[in-house]
Amino acid sequence: xxxxAHPKAIGGKLLDPTMKILLGLFGIAAVVMVYRxxxxxxxxxxxxxxxxxxxxxxINVVVFTGIGAGAYSVGLLCYLLNKGKYHPYVRPAVLVGxxxxxxxGSSIVIALGxxxxxxxxxxxxxxxxxxxxxxxxxxxxxxxxxxxxEVLPAVLDxxxxxxxxxxxxxxxxWGQRLSKAMxxxxxxxxxxPTMHQSSLxxxxxxxxxxxxxLWHTWALPLLALISCLSMGYGTVVVLTNILGMTWxxxxxxxxxADMSKVNGGLLFLFSAIRLGDxxxxxxxxxxxxxxxxxxxxxxxMALFLVPAFMFFSPKVQQNRGRLFAAALMAIAAGALxxxxxxxxxxxxxxxxxxxxxxxxxxxxxxxxxxxxxxFIFVSRLFPVVVVDDAHRHSxxxxxQVRSAASR
Amino acid sequence: xxxxxxxxxxxxxxAGAAGxxxxxxxxxxASEHESKHRPDxxxxxxxxxxxxxxxxxxxxxxxxxxxxxDQSAMQGTEKAVYDAPSDLNGQTKNIIKVFKDGERFxxxxxxxxxxxxxSCVSVCMMGALHKEGExxxxxEGENKGTGIVVYDKYTCVGCRYCQIACSFNVPKFEWFDPxxxxxxxxxxxxxxxxxxxGPLAVANPACCEVCPREAVIYGKREELLAIAKKRIAADPKxxxxxxxxxxxxxxxxxxxxxxxxxxxxxLGLPELPEHxxxxxxxxxxxxPYLHGVTPIALYATAxxxxxxxxxxxEEAEHHEEGK
Numbered sequence: 129x130x131x132x133a134h135p136k137a138i139g140g141k142l143l144d145p146t147m148k149i150l151l152g153l154f155g156i157a158a159v160v161m162v163y164r165x166x167x168x169x170x171x172x173x174x175x176x177x178x179x180x181x182x183x184x185x186x187i188n189v190v191v192f193t194g195i196g197a198g199a200y201s202v203g204l205l206c207y208l209l210n211k212g213k214y215h216p217y218v219r220p221a222v223l224v225g226x227x228x229x230x231x232x233g234s235s236i237v238i239a240l241g242x243x244x245x246x247x248x249x250x251x252x253x254x255x256x257x258x259x260x261x262x263x264x265x266x267x268x269x270x271x272x273x274x275x276x277x278e279v280l281p282a283v284l285d286x287x288x289x290x291x292x293x294x295x296x297x298x299x300x301x302w303g304q305r306l307s308k309a310m311x312x313x314x315x316x317x318x319x320x321p322t323m324h325q326s327s328l329x330x331x332x333x334x335x336x337x338x339x340x341x342l343w344h345t346w347a348l349p350l351l352a353l354i355s356c357l358s359m360g361y362g363t364v365v366v367l368t369n370i371l372g373m374t375w376x377x378x379x380x381x382x383x384x385a386d387m388s389k390v391n392g393g394l395l396f397l398f399s400a401i402r403l404g405d406x407x408x409x410x411x412x413x414x415x416x417x418x419x420x421x422x423x424x425x426x427x428x429m430a431l432f433l434v435p436a437f438m439f440f441s442p443k444v445q446q447n448r449g450r451l452f453a454a455a456l457m458a459i460a461a462g463a464l465x466x467x468x469x470x471x472x473x474x475x476x477x478x479x480x481x482x483x484x485x486x487x488x489x490x491x492x493x494x495x496x497x498x499x500x501x502x503f504i505f506v507s508r509l510f511p512v513v514v515v516d517d518a519h520r521h522s523x524x525x526x527x528q529v530r531s532a533a534s535r
Numbered sequence: 536x537x538x539x540x541x542x543x544x545x546x547x548x549x550a551g552a553a554g555x556x557x558x559x560x561x562x563x564x565a566s567e568h569e570s571k572h573r574p575d576x577x578x579x580x581x582x583x584x585x586x587x588x589x590x591x592x593x594x595x596x597x598x599x600x601x602x603x604x605d606q607s608a609m610q611g612t613e614k615a616v617y618d619a620p621s622d623l624n625g626q627t628k629n630i631i632k633v634f635k636d637g638e639r640f641x642x643x644x645x646x647x648x649x650x651x652x653x654s655c656v657s658v659c660m661m662g663a664l665h666k667e668g669e670x671x672x673x674x675e676g677e678n679k680g681t682g683i684v685v686y687d688k689y690t691c692v693g694c695r696y697c698q699i700a701c702s703f704n705v706p707k708f709e710w711f712d713p714x715x716x717x718x719x720x721x722x723x724x725x726x727x728x729x730x731x732x733g734p735l736a737v738a739n740p741a742c743c744e745v746c747p748r749e750a751v752i753y754g755k756r757e758e759l760l761a762i763a764k765k766r767i768a769a770d771p772k773x774x775x776x777x778x779x780x781x782x783x784x785x786x787x788x789x790x791x792x793x794x795x796x797x798x799x800x801x802l803g804l805p806e807l808p809e810h811x812x813x814x815x816x817x818x819x820x821x822x823p824y825l826h827g828v829t830p831i832a833l834y835a836t837a838x839x840x841x842x843x844x845x846x847x848x849e850e851a852e853h854h855e856e857g858k
Contacts, residue, residue, distance in 0.1 A: 166713055180695035
């Protein structure tokens with residue numbers, strides 16, 4: 129167990145100024161969301177029949193879940209490839225994933241016009257299996273459940289080390305039981321994201337005339353899958369850095385240097401498929417257009433290739449700040465590619481224009497804010513984050529649970 | 536939609552409903568053959584050279600479908616008293632537009648194209664938009680084989696994927712309604728007369744009934760296609776040589792004739808390949824699933840590896856503690 133440092137509850141004041149600001153932002157967003165249920169989507173958004181998804185789908189769902197894919201990508205390393213040394217980063221990544229996916233899911237409900245009909249969704253016989261969105265919906269809902277089950281060990285762990293003997297027994301007992309079932313839950317956490325992350329790219333396959341030819345390709349699902357892994361690894365590095373600054377979270381430069389090589393490889397792979405496809409499909413001439421398409425394409429390629437090279441450079445691997453910057457760029461690369469394919473380089477046709485409204489923007493910001501708030505809240509109360517100085521950590525009653533709950 | 540041995544297990548892995556999905560496999564296959572061959576498909580033929588732009592069809596459509604007036608084309612002017620929609624929208628299922636470029640001009644009628652392989656049907660999560668009688672659940676009183684793309688408000692969740700998917704930008708959404716619907720032409724299926732025979736027993740589009748010049752006519756798609764080709768052959772100088780909708784995007788059940796000097800793109804119809812966007816999207820999405828084998832194999836492999844790794848780790852720990 130020596131390889132596994134122990135996560136611990138951060139503790140501290142729950143309603144600190146940061147929390148108040150975050151909750152305030154969500155409060156404003158909540159007003160907009162409630163208003164939307166009384167008036168329809170039109171009055172709070174700039175969405176039109178041409179740009180029917182606005183920013184809510186591309187950002188709240190597609191980008192948020194890309195960030196949430198840290199749970200998937202670190203899980204792959206840790207459980208499937210048996211790199212136990214990544215264990216300290218699994219819990220925070222899983223918590224971020226659970227939050228990001230839950231927010232993506234609830235954003236959909238806000239955006240759905242006829243949300244009350246969603247109760248049909250479990251009715252398997254009426255599923256249209258050709259619908260990529262159905263796959264995304266069913267798969268994301270299932271994955272949200274799986275993610276929260278994955279968060280449970282932290283909660284049970286917290287219960288087990290609580291002072292109340294009842295809670296302590298409860299936590300220890302169920303922690304062990306859950307531990308037995310965990311491999312089969314984690315296997316789902318491998319399959320489901322593989323499916324829906326590729327589907328999130330596949331959603332745009334049907335829009336043959338609307339998505340710009342530089343973005344529309346048969347490879348959309350594959351590219352989306354690769355980019356979510358890259359965004360996920362990036363998120364873990366960025367998250368650990370931020371947690372390190374605020375809560376002295378354990379940060380292991382050598383480990384992140386290793387992981388960066390994986391991320392660099394993914395970024396190169398993405399770029400190679402993207403560029404290779406453009407060449408093979410004879411789409412090079414679309415690069416001759418001196419407009420926003422070219423601008424975003426070049427910006428994207430830079431965001432993919434610069435961190436790719438950085439990740440392989442020893443100078444970057446040994447420097448915390450540079451590695452942080454590269455990881456940030458990797459997230460931005462995936463996010464920009466997603467937003468471009470869904471929105472900025474999506475052309476509904478002549479006469480359609482779109483720029484997000486105040487209301488839409490506030491909802492997106494509010495959703496992000498409540499996500500951060502929930503993360504802070506859970507980390508303060510339950511052992512999620514692995515903190516650097518181990519001797520301050522109380523081990524009382526945690527021994528048997530550690531093995532049970534570390535999964 | 537040829538590739539449809541549909542990755543059925545997509546859902547199964549997610550919901551663990553393997554049994555139900557196997558049952559669906561047969562269903563999906565069956566509907567496949569139906570959709571390939573629809574001799575009774577009905578549609579419309581719009582001849583731009585005959586249309587005089589009187590807009591009687593726009594008015595009649597509103598009346599037949601009980602749609603509210605829309606004055607968006609005259610917004611801001613004092614004359615905003617007429618029903619004057621500027622485009623298809625949540626209150627307008629049919630519209631007449633005009634293309635003008637110097638000497639050349641032509642009228643254009645827009646409504647749902649009732650595609651042979653519709654994108655909206657391909658993407659609709661629970662078959663709210665479906666070919667009449669061919670949805671994923673049985674709809675009472677619907678005919679089979681008409682190919683009319685109809686809307687069921689009870690299974691629509693308002694996700695608007697149909698709007699993203701449609702190359703013709705046809706499905707519209709009621710943006711300012713807290714209980715919105717998707718609005719689009721359903722070929723006036725509700726005006727069908729069961730006592731009549733032939734196409735009129737299936738549907739009766741108000742726009743075709745009211746058109747004083749028979750610029751738009753209703754009938755079986757096959758017959759309309761023959762009429763269109765006959766018109767071109769009889770007067771090749773008058774017509775653009777192509778019948779739009781015969782093959783575009785896998786074919787549409789509403790067909791178009793344009794004047795010789797005007798292209799269909801100028802009329803606002805997109806240039807589309809012969810295969811449908813639906814067949815492309817379904818092919819790419821389904822292929823990696825290998826009929827559902829991939830997710831199951833992936834799950835089994837993952838579960839095995841994770842289980843084994845965990846055991847190894849626990850054994851190693853045991854050793855350590857034993858020392």
